[in-house]
Amino acid sequence: MSKETFFITTPIYYPSDKLHIGHTYCTVATDAIARYKRLRGFDVMFLTGTDEHGQKIEEKAKEAGVTPQAFVDKIVEGPGGILDLWKLMNISNDRFIRTTYDYHVAAIQRIFRKMYDNGDIYKGAYKGKYCTPCESFWTESQLVNGCCPDCGRPVHDAEEEAYFFRLSKYAKPVQELLESGTFLEPASRVNEMINNFIKPGLEDLCVSRTSFKWGVPVDFDPGHVVYVWVDALFNYATALGYMNDRYHDYEKYWPPVNIVGKEIVRFHSIIWPAMLMSVGEPIPKKVYGHGWLVIDGGKMSKSKGNVVDPYLLAEKFGVDALRFFLLRTFPFGSDGNFSNELLINTINSDLANAFGNLVSRTVAMVEKYFGGTVPAEREAGAPDDELLSLIRETPERYAKQMDAFQLHLGLEEVFRLIARANKYIDETTPWILAKDETKKARLAAVMANLLEAIRVTLILLTPFIPDTCAKAFEQIGAAESERTWDSLPVASGNTVSAYGGHEITVHRGETLFPRIDTAKMLEELEALHKPATPPAKPVLPDVTIDEFAKCDMRVVKILSCEAVKKSEKLLKFTLDDGSGAERTILSGIHKFYEPEQLVGKKAVAILNLPPRKMMGQESNGMLLSAVKEDTKGNEELHLMIVSDDVPVGAQLC
Ligand code: MSP
Helix, strand or coil, rough: CCCCEEEEEEECCCCCCCCCCHHHHHHHHHHHHHHHHHHHCCCHHHHHCCCCCCCCHHHHHHHHHHCHHHHHHHHHHHCCCHHHHHHCCCCCCCCEEEEHHHHHHHHHHHHHHHHHCCCEEEEEEEEEEEECCCCEECHHCEEEEEEEECCCCCCCCEEEEEEEEEEHHHHHHHHHHHHHCCCECHHHHHHHHHHHHHHCCCCEEEEEECCCCCCCCCCCCCEEECHHHHHHHHHHHCCCCCCCCCCCCCHCCCCCCCEHHHHHHHHHHHHHHHHHHHHHHCCEEEEECCCCCEECECEEEEEEEECCHHHHHHHCHHHHHHHHHHHHCCCCCCCCCCCEEHHHHHHHHHHHHHHHHHHHHHHHHHHHHHCECCCCCCCCCCCCHHHHHHHHHHHHHHHHHCCCCCCCHHHHHHHHHHHHHHHHHHHHCHHHHHCCCHHHHHHHHHHHHHHHHHHHHHHHHHHCCCCHHHHHHCCCCCHHHHHHHCCCCCCCCCCCCCCHHEEEEECCCCCCCCCCCCCHHHHHHHHCCCCCCCCCCCCCCCCCCHHHHCCEEEEEEEEEEEEEECCCCEEEEEECCCCCEEEEEEEECCCCCCCCCCCCEEEECCCCCCEEEEEEEEECCEEEEEEEEEECEEEEEEECCECCCCCCCCEEE
């Protein structure tokens, strides 16, 4: 009989920068589910990949002075890139898709045309509010405080001839889908979608762009590229061979379970099913929206300098410890506050003390009392029942949680068993039994029960910490056939398992999780985060006082400030320079300031530089900023803001 199939996906990541611990969390969680399903005997297809098109990537490549393709190639396949990260984290994906692969591009063109031919895509003109970093158009009513509802950044007016998808046509079936059954989980996200997006009225979605080139061209209208989200969402299908001949697994594995972060639930639970309805394909079995890893309650971001590097943590603590921490600590559906201290505490208390100690103590006792082999002759005793019942019940309880993607609760069940087994050692006092020759058979039973508890624990922990479990299985002498789901004892059974009946030979091995000195490690991590001071720049050659005096530098007041269209860096300032007329200056500091932070402030400008055109606009002078440079040459600009007491127009001397 062929195995039941299970198709699971992560979102495809933007290769616009190095991935951080938040992305790693999402992939590790999906990996644990995929490994669990394989353990349960499913024929699993686990897909991950990268979402490589769009304006943001085009701009980043331009900044880096390379082609977009070269830019993404480096981030995806280069040393220390995304593929390396997943290898390091022991991710067991069966396939990896890049949206720049030819087969995907061709399939997207066919899919776009199919929706155009069936009338669900039509040509119109788009006027709206556009958020460049999110590559999303928004309607006025969707904005939050006038800003992008996803990322909170300012949006700007944009208009272009574009193709539209008839999303409005699918409002009713999508609402029914959301309300029926368990398509979208956790359930709390359903109301969020219905109240925030469906009830206010679903508008047709703009699905093509003409303002940039880096995307899948609409083959029947070359100036247009397909909206990056249409391109991205269909990756889940094209990677199986939908609308292409590269693979032939679509029939076998479709539909998927899509694991996604909370901020992209909207795309996956509204737009995605609507488009699948349009092309007449089955919708996903489930979309699961997990929470975010945050730092001190806030978002990780480069500009805040609080981005947590998974490479560094894996190197310091080990891959399995990191995987475990991520899935044990944070309830999968909710946000979780990351901290190094929490990470170290979890490793010490759960992995080093509770789990690691149980394994090492048991193996050491079997070596000491039996020369490494537990004899088959055993005698039951009163404290056994509670432990044996828990051994029998735990797999079922664990499975119930794992089937609902409640990974932290699945682990909770395993750790209940571990704690019970540790308690059993104290109850049975093997060191006292060992002193009495007549208690050999009793001591053998105690050791066998402990080894059985460990064996069950290892099977259940395998999806989370696969490498460690493989090592520990060796230590407790479990054969391959004793590492499978089918070899687990069942709740209704009255014997423990075959493993309990035969001689068991253990092999002492390395300490699985050494205890970490919290204070020392925190200090080490702290030191790594302290920015190294770059070498001071040499002082430039002398200028005369007369030369200096030629620079007309004055205090100016910022009357208004706005982002310059199509530029990531530039802000346009309207200034009062004390002359009575308003002055316009452009400054490349948008990465460091939002316009509203600066309006009303007083700054310093040099006024007598020749006018200069930037992005089609004229700048008359330059605002002065201090440059903070790190060791890698990254610059951070700090605008020279002066006290409010200094009058506008005051000259610097
Ligand atoms: N490219 C889109 C997804 C397209 S899927 C058809 C995208 N990419 S992303 O790189 O920005 O994010 C990928 C995933 O990483 C998202 O699910 C997002 O929620 C997740 N995370 C990014 N930062 C995160 C945290 N700090 N914590 C947890 N997950 C986070 O969106």
